[in-house]
Structure formats: C-alpha cells, structure tokens
Amino acid sequence: MSTLPAITVSKLSKTYIVPVREAGVKAALGSLFHRRKEEIKAVDGISFNLAPGEIVGFLGPNGAGKTTTLKMLSGLLHPTAGEVAVLGHVPWKREKAFLRQITLVMGQRNQLVWDIPAADTFELNRAIFRIPQADFRRTLDELSELLELGPLLRKPVRNLSLGERMKCEIAAALLHRPQVVFLDEPTIGLDVLMQRRIRSFILEYNRRYGATILLTSHYMADVEAMARRVIVIHRGKLLFDGELADLVRRFTAHKTIVVQLGDCLADLKAYGEVVSCEDGRTTLRVPKAETARVTERLLADLPVIDLTVEDPPIEEVIERVFTQGSA
Amino acid sequence: MRFFRLFAVFVRVGVMSELAYRGNFFVQLFESLLELGTALAGLAVIFAHTTSLGGWRPDEVLALVGVYFLMGGAIRLIIQPSMQQLVEGVHDGTLDFTLTKPEDAQLLVSISRVEIWKLTDFVLGFGVLVAALARMGERVGWGQAGAFALTLLAGGAIVYSFWLILATFSFWFVRVENMLEIFQSMYEAGRWPVSLYPGWLRFFLTFLIPVAFATTVPAQALAGRLTWQTLAESLGLAVVMLVVSRLFWRVGIRRYSGASA
Amino acid sequence: MRDLPQIYAQQFKTSLAMMLQYRASLVIWLIAHVLEPLIFLVVWSAVSRSSGGSVGGYSPGDFAAYFIVLMLVNHVTYTWVMYEYEYEVRHGTLSFALLKPLHPIHSNIADNVSSKLITLPGMAVVAVILALIFRPVFHLQLWALAAFIPALFLAFLVRFLMEWMLALAAFWTTRVSAVNQVYFVVALFLSGQLAPIALLPLPVRVAAFILPFRWTVGFPVELFLGKLTPMQALTGIAVQLVWLGLSLLLMRVVWRAGLRIYSAVGA
Numbered sequence: 049m050s051t052l053p054a055i056t057v058s059k060l061s062k063t064y065i066v067p068v069r070e071a072g073v074k075a076a077l078g079s080l081f082h083r084r085k086e087e088i089k090a091v092d093g094i095s096f097n098l099a100p101g102e103i104v105g106f107l108g109p110n111g112a113g114k115t116t117t118l119k120m121l122s123g124l125l126h127p128t129a130g131e132v133a134v135l136g137h138v139p140w141k142r143e144k145a146f147l148r149q150i151t152l153v154m155g156q157r158n159q160l161v162w163d164i165p166a167a168d169t170f171e172l173n174r175a176i177f178r179i180p181q182a183d184f185r186r187t188l189d190e191l192s193e194l195l196e197l198g199p200l201l202r203k204p205v206r207n208l209s210l211g212e213r214m215k216c217e218i219a220a221a222l223l224h225r226p227q228v229v230f231l232d233e234p235t236i237g238l239d240v241l242m243q244r245r246i247r248s249f250i251l252e253y254n255r256r257y258g259a260t261i262l263l264t265s266h267y268m269a270d271v272e273a274m275a276r277r278v279i280v281i282h283r284g285k286l287l288f289d290g291e292l293a294d295l296v297r298r299f300t301a302h303k304t305i306v307v308q309l310g311d312c313l314a315d316l317k318a319y320g321e322v323v324s325c326e327d328g329r330t331t332l333r334v335p336k337a338e339t340a341r342v343t344e345r346l347l348a349d350l351p352v353i354d355l356t357v358e359d360p361p362i363e364e365v366i367e368r369v370f371t372q373g374s375a
Numbered sequence: 376m377r378f379f380r381l382f383a384v385f386v387r388v389g390v391m392s393e394l395a396y397r398g399n400f401f402v403q404l405f406e407s408l409l410e411l412g413t414a415l416a417g418l419a420v421i422f423a424h425t426t427s428l429g430g431w432r433p434d435e436v437l438a439l440v441g442v443y444f445l446m447g448g449a450i451r452l453i454i455q456p457s458m459q460q461l462v463e464g465v466h467d468g469t470l471d472f473t474l475t476k477p478e479d480a481q482l483l484v485s486i487s488r489v490e491i492w493k494l495t496d497f498v499l500g501f502g503v504l505v506a507a508l509a510r511m512g513e514r515v516g517w518g519q520a521g522a523f524a525l526t527l528l529a530g531g532a533i534v535y536s537f538w539l540i541l542a543t544f545s546f547w548f549v550r551v552e553n554m555l556e557i558f559q560s561m562y563e564a565g566r567w568p569v570s571l572y573p574g575w576l577r578f579f580l581t582f583l584i585p586v587a588f589a590t591t592v593p594a595q596a597l598a599g600r601l602t603w604q605t606l607a608e609s610l611g612l613a614v615v616m617l618v619v620s621r622l623f624w625r626v627g628i629r630r631y632s633g634a635s636a
Numbered sequence: 637m638r639d640l641p642q643i644y645a646q647q648f649k650t651s652l653a654m655m656l657q658y659r660a661s662l663v664i665w666l667i668a669h670v671l672e673p674l675i676f677l678v679v680w681s682a683v684s685r686s687s688g689g690s691v692g693g694y695s696p697g698d699f700a701a702y703f704i705v706l707m708l709v710n711h712v713t714y715t716w717v718m719y720e721y722e723y724e725v726r727h728g729t730l731s732f733a734l735l736k737p738l739h740p741i742h743s744n745i746a747d748n749v750s751s752k753l754i755t756l757p758g759m760a761v762v763a764v765i766l767a768l769i770f771r772p773v774f775h776l777q778l779w780a781l782a783a784f785i786p787a788l789f790l791a792f793l794v795r796f797l798m799e800w801m802l803a804l805a806a807f808w809t810t811r812v813s814a815v816n817q818v819y820f821v822v823a824l825f826l827s828g829q830l831a832p833i834a835l836l837p838l839p840v841r842v843a844a845f846i847l848p849f850r851w852t853v854g855f856p857v858e859l860f861l862g863k864l865t866p867m868q869a870l871t872g873i874a875v876q877l878v879w880l881g882l883s884l885l886l887m888r889v890v891w892r893a894g895l896r897i898y899s900a901v902g903a
Contacts, residue, residue: 062633124471126634140632147477159472163392175384176478204395402811413821417830421683424691424835429682553660560668564675571682573769576674 052136054228054260055098055121060130062091062116062284090116092284093130098262100227103254105275105292106264109370113284114264115232121262122152122230134228148177151226153218155233160205166216167201170223177224184223190256191219194249211242218246222253229253231263235270247273268366282370296359299368303339305332307346308354319346328353333360381478382486389489403492407444411499414440414566429571431598436568438507439594443566444500446530446589448493450562454535455555456488458542462552465545465631474632481624485539508597515597522596522606529613530589536616537585539624546627558584565590588612640742647743651750662755669711670762672829677703677770680831692835697773698861702832704766706857710829711759712752712788713795713852717744718819721803722812725898734895741800741887748796777862783869787856790876795852797883807894822847828854834863848879 068086091113098104106114119125121132123139123146132139137146160169174184192198195215205213214234222229231250235243251274254261265271271278271292278295280288288295305320312325319342320334334342339357346352359365393399418440422433431439461484464470473483508515541558545551561584569577569587581587592609595601655662680703681696689695694702724730733740805815824830825840826849833844833854844850855872858864864872 064633119471122475123632124474125632126629140634142474144477147475150475152471152475154468154471157467157469157472159469161388161392163395164388165391168388168391172384172388173476175381176476176483398811402814405814406817409817409821413824416825420831420836421679423837425683425687427686428679429686550660553664556664557667560664560671563671567675567679571678573678576678 051099053097054100054102054135055096055262056131056133057097057117057121058095058131059093060091060095060117060120060132061089061093061128062113062120062125063128064088064090089284091120091127091281094281094284094286095130096279096286096289098260100260101254101258102277103250103261103263103275104277104279105271106262106279106281107266107268107271107366108264108281109266112281114281117281118152118230118232118262118264122150123147124152148224149226150228150230151221151224152230153221153232153234155214155231155236158205158213158217160213160217160220162206163204165202166197166205166208166220169205169216169220170201173220173223179224183225187223187225188219191222194252195219196245211238211245214238214242214246215249218249225257225259227259229259229261231261233265234263235265235267243267243269244273250274280366280369287369295369296365299365299372300360301336301368302333302360303336304358304360305334305339305343305346306330306354306356306358307332307350307352309350309352314350316346378482381482385486386489386491390491393491400492400495404495407495407499410496411440411444411503414443415503429568431568431570434507434510435594435598435600437510438504438597439568439590440566441500441502441504441507442527442594442597443590444496444503446500446527446534446565446593447562448495448497448500449531450534450538451490451493451496453486453489454538456490457485458538459552459555460484460488461542462545462555466549470631474628480628481539481621485535504597511598515599519597519599519601522601523593526588526593526596526601526606526609529609530585530593532613533585533588533609533616536613536620539620540616543620543623543627546630562586562589568594585612585616643738643742644746647746648750651743651746652753655747655751655754658751659754662751665714665716666711666755666758666762669707669714669759670766673703673707673710674766676830677766681770692832694832694835695773697771700767700770701772701774701861702857704763704770704772705860706828706853707766708759708763709788709791709857709860710853711755713792715744715748715796715799717748717796717800718803718805718812718816720744721806725806726810730898734898744800745796775862776860779866780859780862780864780869783873784856784860787859787869787873787876790873790880791852791856794848794876794879794883797880797887798848798852801883801887801890804890804894807897823849823853826850826854827852828857832858851876851879 065085065087068084094113094117106117108114116125120127121134121139123142126140135146135149137143139146160166161172170188173179179187192201195218197215197219200208200212200216205216208216218234234250235246238246247270250261250263253259261274263270263274276291278288278290278292279286280295288298304323307316307330309328309330311328312330316322316330316332320332320338323331323333325331332342343355343357346355418433418436421428422436426433428436461470464473464484470484473480473487476483538555538558541551541554544554561580564572564576564580565586569580569591572580577587588609592601592605595605677699680691680694680699684691684694684696684699690698721730724733730740733743799819802816802819806812809815825836826833826844826847828844828850830836833841833850836844844854851872855876859869859872
C-alpha cells in the first residue's frame, strides 16, 4: 500500500458572511438601507493528514465545523482558504475520477428512493457508477452479509424502520467500493443495538477493504468504538489530533478512585473530593499526580474491600477540551 | 449513448415507484380524458360559431390541441417533477447526494423523477395529432413532417431550459415553487394559436414564458404555415436557451458550494 | 349564535394576518383568474371578427365587457376550500379545527373574505388596464346595477356553500383531484366561463338553468351587463334563493355524515 497520505489538509478555512439584523421594525427598516454583515468562521485554519486505511473520528459539538470540513473534503463546498488533496485530487473540482472513489453517507438525509425497494436504488447507483455486473453482485452479497440486509432489500424503503433504512443507505453508498468514505453522523437517532451493529460494520469494512474512513459525530460512543484517532474541532479550530487515549491523558487533571467499604460512615474528605457514597461504595476525585499516594494511604488506613482507579467519563474529558479552548 | 442508458434507469425507478399505486393509472386516465374532452368540447363550441379562428381551420386547431397535450404530457412526465425535486433538494440538502455522484449534475437532476402515469397525456395528445393529420390528409408532406419534428424538439428544449432556469433560481430564493406554478397558468394559453393574442401578450408568451414555441410553432409546421424565419427563430432560441440555462446552472452550483464569484 | 359578530371580527383579524403571509399563493390565484378569461376574451373576439363582427349578439366590445366583468365576479366568488380540506384530511390537521367550539366553516369564510380584501385592489387595477386595452362596450342600466349587488352576494353564498360541500368529498375519497376536476369542468361550461351561456347549444343552456352553476357566476355578470329583462332578473334571484336554502339544508347533512366517517377512521 502506498505510504502517501490519502487525505492532506492544509490550513483549511471556511468563512461565511451572514447578514445581521436585530428584531424590531426600526431595525428592519434600517436594514433596507444599510446591510450589516458578520463573518462567521465555520472552519479556521485546520491541518491534518490521513493515511490510507485510517479511521478518523471528528468530534465536536454542534456547529463546530465538522460537517463543513466534511463537505469541503467531499467537494461539496469551496474553502475560503487553504488546500485539500483527497487521493491526489482537489475535491471541489469534482472530477469524475475523484467522485468515483469517494462516498458520502449523511445520517439525517436519505438518498434511497422512497417508494421502491432499496434494491432498485442500488440498481440506479450501479448505472450511475458504471459498476460491472459481476463486481456489483459480489459487492452486494458481501455487504448484505455484513449488514444482514437479506429480506430488507425487497421492501419499499418507506416500510423500513429507521435502523433498517440506515443499513440500506450505507450499503447503497458502498456499492462502488469507494476508497474514501465520509460518514456524517451515521448513527444519529438509532437505538443502541443498531448503533452498535453499524459501528462494528464500519470497523469490519475498514478491516476488509482498507478504505479510509472519516466520520463525524457528537456521540462519544461512536468515536470510542470506531476510531483510534480522534480530531477534536471546536468553533472551527482544531483542538486535538491524536489517539483517543492521549486525549484522555492530556486533558484529564483528575482520576476517579472508587473505594468499596463496609458503609458510608467514614469521612474521606482528607483523601480527596467525595463525589458520592452509596452502600459503602465511595467515589473520590483526586488530582492525577496524587493518585498513587492517595491509593496507598486508602489501602493502608481503611478496611478496603475493593478499589479501582478510573479515568473520568470521556464526555467529561471532551467537555473540558471544549471549555478550555486550544490546549 | 450514456444519456439514454441513464434515462432508462430513471424511467425504471419512476415506473417502480408508481407501480405500487396501480389505482393512480385509472385516476390519471380519467383526468386526462376529462381534460381532453373539455378541450375538444370547447373547440366544438367555438367552431359552431365560425369556420376559421384567426385564420386557423378546425383541423389545424385540433392539431394544436394535440401538440398542447403531447408537450404538456412531456412536461408533466419528466420536466416538471424533476425540476420540483431539484428545488426540494436545494432546500433540504439532498442535492448533496447528487453532487457527489460521478455524473454530470445537470443531467442527473433533469431526469431525477419520472411520473410515469402522465404518459396518458402524451399518448392522448399523440392520438389527437393523428386524428388531426387524418383530416388534414394530403396537405401534409415530408417537408412539413420534418419541420414539425424539428420544431417539436426545439420547443421541448426551450421549455426544458426555461424550467431549469426557474428552478436554478432556488439557489438564491426560497419561494421558487410559486414561480413554477405560474408557468402552469401560462401554459393554458398555449391551447390556442398565439397569433390570436394582441402583440404585447404574444411577445410575453413567446419570449418571456416560451409557450408559443412549445405549442403553436410545431402546429404551424404541421399545418404548413411555418415561415423559414420562425423555424430559424425556434431552432436558434433552443440553442441559445440550452446554453444560457447550462451556464446559469453552473453559476447556481458554484453559489451552492460557496465558491467565490 | 349571538356571539357570532364578535367571533367573526376576531377570526377576521387572524385570517387577514395569515393571508398576508400567503401573499405569494394569492398572487398565483390572481394570475390564474386573469389569464383564463383573458384567453377566452381574445379567442371569442377573434371568432366574432371573423364572423362579420358579431356572434350571437356579441361584438368584440361586448365580449371584452363580458369577460372583464366575469373576471371580477369570478374572483369575488371563488374559493379554495376543496384543496384546503383535502390537505387537512390527508395530514390529519383537520382534527385541530374540530376540537374548537366553533364550526370550521366560519374560519373558512373569514379566510376567504379577508384574502379578497387583499387581492381585489390588484384585480381592479388589472380590470382597468384590460378595459383600456380591449375597449369593452357597456350597456348599463341603473336598476340592473342595483339588482347586481344582492345577486352578487347571493352568488357568493351559493358558490361558497357548494364548493364547501365539494370539499367534504375529502372525507370519502383520496381521489379528490378527480372529483374537483369534474366539478371545474362542469362549472367551466355551465357558469359562463368558457363562453356566455347564450352562445352554448340548447341542451347545455337548459342544464345551466337547472343546475346551480350559472347562478354562482354567469347570472350576476349577465345582470350587470344589462342583458336580462327585469322578469329574468327576478326569476334569477328567486332561483339563487332556492339554491341557497337547499345548500344550507344539505350542508348539515353532508357535514354530519362526513364527520362520522372521519372519526371512524381515526382522526
């Protein structure tokens, strides 16, 4: 496999100019004569590279710039500044050779035709992507097996549940075996079981076909399950780019110690911040540097039944990342 | 050719979408027959009082009605539904899917939706044309037939380009659906020879909302009333509008994808 | 029943605000209402010109007068309730109206009247412009003009009730478009929109007299243009009153039957 990056992004920016107006009649009249405009930096100078076959999770709150970035990488948006190369192509030139190698899945929108079975939309895509019959059959069989599509393909799309529809959407997007897969919030609105199925599918697909996968999500669980590498975006700026474990390590100032005692009578304030106590199960927050020392003291001083040291929940970590701004 | 292959696939999708609603065929047939019956009855009333309408004979006006339904059928079959879907796609962002496909986006949006039952209008119009031709008999020679085919295609191209331009406005304005509905009302005027209308209205119906080139001109060709000038205008306008609509479409797409002008 | 004037006043204000929001659709209606009579005006003028200047007693100037007045009368009396009810039944939003302690017909009327307050000025301007272009010839008579007012009012009521009952077809079928189309086709011929009824063949003229369509549009127009004798005018108003009475009785029956079906299916 080539060692050249599949995706290179350099100082990418996207600025929107939006008209600004206050409420009220006077302001409305005023805007007739003088249009006040505001610059919104949706994406502000981000840079990163993706190697072929990598899975990367774009994490960020709503409005962070994730979807805008994705759209620039898939050629749907022209950037205001910066450079992008995907598989050697400039995306917004929308060259056919480029478009044949990528795909876009949007969690909140469907490309499947509503009234007909998914299989018929597949045929449509087959014609558009000019997939040879043999390849098409093979890919479809494999996708059917991985996604457990079976009888779903013959039902009209409007009769499918949300989860079933999403599976078919994903299949429709992968029929042409794209080398780069863009997923925009693919598990949004799905039940937990279906979310898990789709995550494991994406992992398996990446393992089997070596496709480079870029997904955006505001579900931490998506990123935890699918991506080893995480890029955190907030207010258009890249806050973090690296392994998830590093993210936790860098942005946590605390660790959580869960001590199981006989009861909750002991006052453990001296050891650290007591978060909760229930049936003797006490949760303590201690500064990271103190972890070893506090653990030692707890084990020495108290009749500890059980003790675990945990990282704080990842949501908390991410929140810290966002509120802290650039690290 | 590539276009026909894709077109066939989209027609197939359209057929499959409608096959689930078999009742729709009979309803559509009923409505089309009713509309045709109304048009013919109207003709009957008019020609009960005269033998010539602005110089047009009854069988020539009948041919015009045939073209009106034929062209109307083609519009309602593909052009209108596809352009309406384009406008929806701009609003709800599903146009993004079209733009990530390795095929010319204008081609894809232009055939994206086929309302197969509207074929009845097309077929009925064709039937009326044949009936009119039978009455006009030996007066229609090969030259006229050729001119008819040319002007019909040109008219179709002009109407398509016009709808595309209207739909492309949705990249800038939200309420474009209303514009599309106005065309419906205007098209009604195409049931009668445009030469009847006063000059200002004729200009409006020829160059602003191109109804004349869609219906009257092909009928003129069939009736042998077509001047070389009009034929040239028809073909010329078709080429111009195809080019203009294509360019405008490209501008619209650039706008949609936030390219700096 | 006593509160009705107040309710109407309030309903009217709401309707007016809403109709201003729907300006665009109102403009589309306006364009359609101008184009159709305009097209027939042109066609019939051509017919009369090629027939030695007059057809059935109508010269081009008479046709111009007829269709311009028809345009105005049609616009004053038109409704769109059949589309509205089809939409509301299909999307289940009619239930909201049914939960209110007021018959939905009142809001329908208020919407209708308030919309015309907005569009009539524009329509009047168009009528004047068309008059300048097509030079209508009027043979007005004072008594006819006086009788025109109640005739127009009755025409509005009869047409509204008729089309309102037509709208209720949405309770029984989803193929409302087909039902509507039949109505509009019949109305086209029998209410004088295709041509002055005098120009239609005898069987059609008879049907026009018996059925209510002529009395909703054609009759007021003919009255205004002075084409009727006082006896015919009186008869016409009587017929209008009969149709009004019938409609008022019938609408209750149809409404109740429709509601039963609607609630049976599950509102």
